[in-house]
Amino acid sequence: MRATRSSWVALLAGLCLAGGTWLVLPEPPRPALAHKEPHTSEQLKLFQDLFMEQVGIGDLLFHGDAETERRLGVTLSKTGWACAMCHPYASDTHPAQFPKWQEQMSKFATLRDMINWCIEKPNEGEAIDPDGPAMKALEAYITWSNRNSPLQPGVH
Template structure:
């Protein structure tokens, strides 16, 4: 067997060994039973909080420290990070992210040694724009489709080209709903009333598409929530 073969085998063994250590460390902290687990909104960051058990409510001060740490990690690193926040608020990174992150202190964004925190590549930007356009186009179709209702009326009949939707002014008080409403709630009000249809769930793909299309028509406008 040639040298390249053994080099590849050695690398694979090293990768598997490193991954096994990472898993065992993470499992160890979870099994200790005295650590509260908090995850970031992107699902890629996990913090084990020392001094608090699962289901236990943190103090406001500690919760803010955890929130600051999660936000810092999201800002500087797009990869998965598993870390332990000690009682003195020092941080131990458990997985291989420790190779690219220096000593962490919550509330102070660390300086990256290598990789992570860099601008998105042209390929990524192109993908993002393509996905956004796809959703806008889908929203345009739904906006012009009378099947949302039961009487033949579609959204564009009252709002040609999404005019007078003013997405940038939400949330705001709506007299129809007699409360402060989000754009999605107003979309549903229109579906239930002028269109006489069934309202959409807020995470329904059609709702997401409608919101994306309507919001895209107000691109460049200043955000003015509450404005009438």
């Protein structure tokens, strides 16, 4: 009986604290009207242009463009080898199959893991930031090039 009374006291105290916190904390910033108003055709074009800009950068990186590598501060290869030399049209990159078990790494891997494996092993380059701009651009190019392939998660 005594234990039950203590529980009620603890619950009341918790509620008071939570309420107080709610009153004190500032309101989080709201996204700038995202999805609140219909998109204009200009907006949609802008989104697509921004995406294709990344595809273009990824294409340059994928094809060993030294200037783009320098600008983004990455070294994708030290052998003269470029990604496209084994993957013309981003073939055999299989973005639609990741994440999956990847034999070479003996781990459950993402496409980004695989990109870095290729950079480090066959290309003997330096692994890039998995969340950095070079990785995002490479991912954009690879997925765009394979956009007509169906999703096949986990397929070897």
